[in-house]
Amino acid sequence: MMKINLSELLKRAQWGKISDAELSEVVRMISLERGADLYTLIQILGRAGSPKYRKIVEPFLNNVGDAQLSALAVKVLCWSWGLSQEYKGDLVRFLNGVDWDVDGYVKLQTIGTVGEYLRENSDVELLELIYGIFLNEEERPLIRSAAYFALCRSEKLEWKDIPSASRLVNFSTEIDMQVIERVERKLGRRLH
Structure with a gap:
């Protein structure tokens, strides 16, 4: 050893x-x-x-008693190693929420990961889930803010052009409606 x-x-x-x-x-x-x-x-x-080690990291996508480890598994597998498509089922599950992620670590990491994935890839189901989180006023402000950042990133905005991720978004003054309208068009929604 x-x-x-x-x-x-x-x-x-x-x-x-x-x-x-x-x-x-x-x-x-x-x-x-x-x-x-x-x-x-x-x-x-x-x-x-590299992705050849995915079987070592995969078990942490489940309830291992530490949601931060599960969030890190999402980051490694889907963001660092670019395997989001292969783990789409897990991403959908985490965006919908799992009962053992009580503090939202996994959901938060998944939202950010999906936002980056959508910068280069089209996936209406994932975009719809992120948009739904953004619209859900019963969702925690931190999670809704992350969903807004993910929508902005999916629309190819750079970090410098988005409100600081170090604080919560003011939903009444800081939302770029052009971003929301582009997302709604992609989803086939009627605009406001």
Whole structure:
């Protein structure tokens, strides 16, 4: 068993500068579900690994007792490794909400991931779900704000052209109606 410094390895993983032996040790530690920080191990794998490791990350899409690990699995599989189409069923499930994601970590990550996916791909079902979350006034403001950002990203707006994601959107003054109208046209909706 190799001794590894996870924080140092995470930094190097971002630049693809970890050895095959180190990556193998990360995979081994994740599969044994051991290690001081399973979250960091999955982050390392997400940055330095490839879709060939998807079977290692997939189990975390289910209720593993930590919704943050499930959210990270969505990020790694669908955003980092570009497998959104392959995991569309999971994305739909998470956008609809799962009872074990009580704080909304998985839903929030999924909304952002789908927004980025829709920048380059057309998927009416996913767009409809994001739009529905945006419209749902009973949804938490943080989740609705994330849905608005995802709609903007799906319409190819750059982050600099969207209200800061570090705060909630003011739904009465900060909504770009041109974005909403373009989304509604794509969905075949009647405009306001």
